[in-house]
Amino acid sequence: xxxxxxxxxxxxxxxxxxxxxxxxxxxxxxxxxxxxxxxxxxxxxxxxxxxxxxxxxxxxxxxxxxxxxxxxxxxxxxxxxxxxxxxxxxxxxxxxxxxxxxxxxxxxxxxxxxxxxxxxxxxxxxxxxxxxxxxxxxxxxxxxxxxxxxxxxxxxxxxxxxxxxxxxxxxxxxx
Numbered sequence: 001x002x003x004x005x006x007x008x009x010x011x012x013x014x015x016x017x018x019x020x021x022x023x024x025x026x027x028x029x030x031x032x033x034x035x036x037x038x039x040x041x042x043x044x045x046x047x048x049x050x051x052x053x054x055x056x057x058x059x060x061x062x063x064x065x066x067x068x069x070x071x072x073x074x075x076x077x078x079x080x081x082x083x084x085x086x087x088x089x090x091x092x093x094x095x096x097x098x099x100x101x102x103x104x105x106x107x108x109x110x111x112x113x114x115x116x117x118x119x120x121x122x123x124x125x126x127x128x129x130x131x132x133x134x135x136x137x138x139x140x141x142x143x144x145x146x147x148x149x150x151x152x153x154x155x156x157x158x159x160x161x162x163x164x165x166x167x168x169x170x171x172x173x174x175x
Contacts (some may be wrong), residue, residue, distance in 0.1 A: 003073060004116070005116050006047060012047060014040075019078075019080070020033055022101060023101070024037075024038050029160045033099055050068040050169040052060050062086075066084045068082050069083070069088065079109070082098075083096060084096075084097075084123075087131045092156075094131040096117050097126065105140070110144045111147045114148050118148070118166050118170045120165060128166050130163065131163055131164055132164065137159075145162045
């Protein structure tokens with residue numbers, strides 16, 4: 001199994017739309033990429049909006065630049081991940097978000113995705129400390145944060161906040 005991240009592109013086809021619809025159907029998903037009533041005819045607008053969000057174009061006041069990726073097993077789409085360029089510590093929602101197909105959950109893939117996003121954050125965006133948030137009852141997310149060296153900051157409104165110093169964790173590319 002080779003897990004990789006692929007940025008969303010306008011050319012992305014039906015298999016990615018089908019993935020979004022499947023992920024949106026999960027009742028227990030914490031990071032749904034689209035509402036549960038998402039329709040295939042909305043896919044082109046979804047891709048355009050995510051590309052604009054990564055570039056910081058026409059963002060609503062409460063939205064920050066966010067890169068969006070397909071999580072892939074080799075070339076098969078198995079999930080969705082996001083990387084925010086900045087985080088407000090007064091609100092839930094850290095730098096990373098990830099939602100995987102059920103058959104790929106609890107296999108360590110979330111940790112791999114976190115490592116890949118950490119490399120992008122440090123080496124491409126210059127983010128050297130990332131924030132994770134997790135609902136207090138989301139044990140899977142809490143285990144993932146522990147695996148990557150998260151340090152507990154606080155609990156607020158049912159969310160745990162953690163930070164990870166990427167300079168200590170991620171190999172830095174020479175410039």
